[in-house]
Amino acid sequence: MIYGYARVSTETQDLAYQxxxxQKAGCEQIFHEKRSGKNTADRLELRRLLAHLERGDVMLATASDRVARDPLDLVQILNTVKAAGAGLRLLDEPFIDTTSEMADLIAFMVGWAARWHRRRILENTAQGRELARQRGVKFGRKPKLDLSARKIAIERRANGEGCAEIAVDFGVSESTIRRLA
Structure with a gap:
């Protein structure tokens, strides 16, 4: 049996290419999910695929970073595939050959590169956020009440008016009014 595995990190990303x-590579069944690659335990479809593997089966993916973002995870997945008597082939990285002893070393190196790449993405994102913050960019949801409405609501509460009544007048929840004080 030839199984496929496809993964993207977020709901907004598209699995179509993978x-x-x-399908063109001959997969008879494809497991796919939209989950981060950082934690193997959270990926139910990958776990399901690994549980299906039997002697002689082949697991296909387009690239190692679709399978794992951490070198130790990739080696562990490779060991699971090999223990089932199956093989792993990566369409864009044909140098990973699970039938040789070098497969573990190569998988570790490729996994290390994927982890390094993920760290660089996180660092670049953090730096970009900090630069934006320094430029005055505000993050998070916009406040439900502008500054003047907040002042009025706080004043009404200070005058003894109930949160429920104030909330109705401003069209927000009571908890929004409670958090103002």
Whole structure:
């Protein structure tokens, strides 16, 4: 049996490219999910696929970073595949050959590169956020009440008016009014 595995990190990303490549490569069943690659335990479809593997099966993915973002995770997945008597092939990285002893070393190196790349993405994102913050960019949701409405609501509460009544007047929840004080 030839199984495929496709993964993207977020709901807004598209699996179409990977699914198309895996179908054209002859996958009889494709497991796919939209989950971060940082934690293997959170990826139910990957775990399901690994549980299905039997002697002689092949697991296909487009690239190692679709399977794992951490070198130790990748080696562990490789060991699971090999223990089932199955093979792992990566369409864009044909140098990973699970039938040789070098597969573990190569998988570790490729996994290390994927982890390094993920760290660089996180660092770049953090730096970009900090620069934006320094430029005055505000993050998070916009306040439900502008500054003048907040002042009025706080004043009404100070005068003894109930949160429920104030909330109705401003069209917000009571908890929004309570948090103002």
């Amino acid at each position: 699914l198309d490549r895996l």
